[in-house]
Amino acid sequence: MDKCKRIHLLDAMQFFIMQQDRISGAAEIERKAIKFIEKYIGKPSLFKKSVELLSTYPSMASIWNIVNFALLYGKRAREKYEEMANANKKVIENGAKFIRDNQTILTYSRSSTVARTLKECKAKNIKIICSESRPRYEGRRLAKELSRMFPVIITTDAALPYFLDDADFVLIGADAVLERHVINKAGTFPLAMVAKEKKKPLYVAASSHKLFPFAFIKEEPGEEIWKNSP
Structure with missing residues (x-):
């Protein structure tokens, strides 16, 4: 060849x-x-x-x-x-400065920007709440990474909103930031609605390069959630 x-x-x-x-x-x-x-x-x-x-x-x-x-x-x-x-580094730096000692942060899925922001807080006494993030289980990977530095609670996706009472705020990443919407993993919307109901702040860790006037949502294969379904 x-x-x-x-x-x-x-x-x-x-x-x-x-x-x-x-x-x-x-x-x-x-x-x-x-x-x-x-x-x-x-x-x-x-x-x-x-x-x-x-x-x-x-x-x-x-x-x-x-x-x-x-x-x-x-x-x-x-x-x-x-x-x-450089913009992403700035988001991480600013996010780490924003997080204070003795806070509990709830996150969903596995944003690499959120993960790096939390790791920058390794000298602080914080707790993390996250979920499995089915069907790919990237939340488990996040929990494993962060458990080396902080106490981590991991739960199922459906149960995650119940833990909002224990959190100071929600921190998520984004694939895109539109004028009135944020594109993130399916399941973010109900989490955001419960956070609003409980008056818990929700922050998005994203640089201006995520700003976009529109978004296409790609439909993933059904086999991800049910192989060989009837």
């Missing part, structure tokens, strides 16, 4: 792995997407690869921005990608 074919095969394998990733947070997917798309900047295949990325992550505003930067700025897109990374 010649070198060109090996490179194409490797790229195809890397993209397949990205497509199968169902538990990484948005910021982690952003880094992988930038690494992927940068290989095609200045090449005829850039538009085709951009469409492939968008069809895989249509609800993620940052992926749209990553693609737009590549198409509009070419090699100078690297500067925009650095701006995105």
